[in-house]
Amino acid sequence: MAILKIARLGHPVLLQRAEPVPDPTAPSMRRLVTDMAETMIDANGLGLAAPQVHVPLRVFVMRDGPRVFALFNPEISPLSEEREAAWEGCLSIPGMRGEVTRPARIAWRGVDAEGKPVSGEADGLAARVMQHEFDHLEGMLYPMRMDDLSRFGFSEELARFQAPAAPDTPPQERKEPAA
Numbered sequence: 001m002a003i004l005k006i007a008r009l010g011h012p013v014l015l016q017r018a019e020p021v022p023d024p025t026a027p028s029m030r031r032l033v034t035d036m037a038e039t040m041i042d043a044n045g046l047g048l049a050a051p052q053v054h055v056p057l058r059v060f061v062m063r064d065g066p067r068v069f070a071l072f073n074p075e076i077s078p079l080s081e082e083r084e085a086a087w088e089g090c091l092s093i094p095g096m097r098g099e100v101t102r103p104a105r106i107a108w109r110g111v112d113a114e115g116k117p118v119s120g121e122a123d124g125l126a127a128r129v130m131q132h133e134f135d136h137l138e139g140m141l142y143p144m145r146m147d148d149l150s151r152f153g154f155s156e157e158l159a160r161f162q163a164p165a166a167p168d169t170p171p172q173e174r175k176e177p178a179a
Helices: 027-042 124-137 155-161
Strands: 047-049 059-064 067-078 083-090 093-103 105-111 117-123 152-154
Touching: 027 047, 027 059, 027 067, 047 124, 059 124, 067 124, 083 124, 093 124, 093 155, 105 124, 117 124, 152 155
Parallel strands: none
Antiparallel strands: 047 059, 059 067, 067 105, 083 093, 093 152, 105 117
16 A cells, blocks of 8 residues: 555646546556555545546545545436535645535446446535546546635635634634545
């Protein structure tokens, strides 16, 4: 296992559409997702897409409670017209946050690390993380989805001056992980 270098905003790998993974069960893919999971956990992330570690393939890992799972060649679609705005961060844009509006509920499908088709529905934080990571596979970063750039800035400054993301938590105590 290894901690991988995370591509940062400005690197061209983050702006290209990732290629499908032909064989998710290949030893190189098992090694990649293991290293991605370790990298994500080390960086206190909720999700990590392969392009973020300089690998332009359609796979991401994300936390699902205490476990981490990988989704290869994912497809995502909204389940309703309902949309929610929330603050997002990104391991490729360290130290910054932005308010992004996304579909509230999604359907997802893909292939797991054993090569089996998987699918489901997600809402809340899980839906947001999946959409954020899927965007990376499409060559899109969350600021490209923002409607109002006045809601984008350094995390420390936003905590001091913007409306809090969680009204019951004082800004100085809020430690939101990045996706």
